[in-house]
Amino acid sequence: MMQDHNCSIDFVKSPFLVQEWRSSDRRGNRRERLRLDMIQTPSFNYHDADIIIFNTGHWWTHQKTYKGKNYFQEGRKVYNRLEVNEAYKKALWTWAKWVDSNINGSHTRVFFGGYSASHFRKGKWDSGGHCHEERQPVTNDTLLKPYPLMMKILESVISEMKTPVFYLNITRMTGYRKDGHPSVYRTPNVHQRIPGIIQDCSHWCLPGVPDSWNELFYATYLLSHHDLSSNN
Template identity: 95%
Template sequence: MMLLQALALAISLMESWVLDDSDPVYQPGSCPFLDDAFNCFNNGRPDLDYLRYRWKPHGCHIPRFDGRQMLRMLRGKRMVFVGDSLNRNMWQSLVCALRESVENKSRIFQIEGRREFRTRGFYSFNFVDYNCSIDFVKSPFLVQEWRSSDRRGNRRERLRLDMIQTPSFNYHDADIIIFNTGHWWTHQKTYKGKNYFQEGRRVYNRLEVNEAYQKALRTWAKWVDSNINRSHTRVFFGGYSASHFRRGKWDSGGHCHEERQPITNDTQLKPYPLMMKILESVISEMKTPVFYLNITRMTGYRKDGHPSVYRKPDVHQRTPGIIQDCSHWCLPGVPDSWNELFYAAYLLSHHDLSS
């Protein structure tokens, strides 16, 4: 575990994006597995400057992503991403990067159809020649969303802070699991009137979002410690990915479409999120080793990497009032660097297991 801890420290000290004209791990517009919302090149974004940067650590070398080596390490294994759409960003980035390294791309199969995925929250790709699957399970809060109707037929929504979300497809015995949650824990998305958060039989009249987040993470941590076989499964947690809305929020005119370069002045970075301090505290108390991919600071610089108006096939016909996406990331793009960090961490974990 010492090597993993050392890498975690190195990641936390990374402070700069540097210009790098190397080819991306997959070419813009080349991967058919991307959601339209992330495919900025196909959606008409005219510049590719956001692909010319690489995250560089101080005093540490991060190896370049090697898709064939990654697939060899994943041979016979199941890898599962569990979380929100930012984790889906990372999952699709990895699938596309691995696809690029496969000579016979017809040997990659979608286990579930796209419509099935959207209705049941599960999606999977199988790399036949390596007998491995890369899955995504939608769980934006990690804990259970609860919907019911009263006698009058009025719909009620609650978030059960004491119950892990029950997936349609089991994943607790996967070889690698990458969790995340964060972007849905905002007052706009969790405050839906009184009595939204529930714990046991107690329904909270009012509860601060950060306190609810901490309760949910403790429920997740307890579930992991009770259900994950630590000798078989490697657990990762992806940190909070920064947003860059200017002059408004996502639903009030916030925008980022004019951004073409990363932030270079540290004073312009947003404060480190309290939610990540809560997450770090919870992880430190767990019995299960969890490798924390702390991407918060590195994404804080990248105001240039979001889909903005290039989020749907017809967004080049921009109309007044269009909602911009300054939370997710263009693919290829910034999430490819997250997978480079994961690749380095997984290389070290293999070294730990063999030493």
């Protein structure tokens, strides 16, 4: 609660937006499944918020979603195999239907942030890939990675919603900043590489790229007042 500004800010961890189940079978083996048809339960507490910012994408690129075997569930159906992009689309439509059914767009401004790029070279984070020793951003557009299909899917879903959703497209802009990750240069001495530390190309240095995200959100928020008032 920020008493000086008479407002409160809540953070709800929901990396997939839809519900992830964790259970154990009779042998005690742990199971995880992602319910593509169910929004994550804490969402119902925020129907009357003035601003809601959603985000998902980065966790869909993790290893367990790409394995995909018996992980995705819809109703009683557990998919033996399901392409990640198809599962992502189903999850987004579950989210979109929940927003359209539960959010009053004339009162609550809904934002959706794209996911940020990673810049691993010569492998993934757990197989020798690295992003350290990068000191300059990308200056040649031909060196950028292709625009992610998942972001195209998101844009398509948003375009068909009845609730206005303000899209914060950070994916392209972060694609240039291969120099902005903490990589292996983290505490206790941020200027010295720590032997054996795991590469971090999923997060960003502060101050740095996330400050630009905040500026984008603020500018979009100001524009949203004008857009909604024009529609009314």
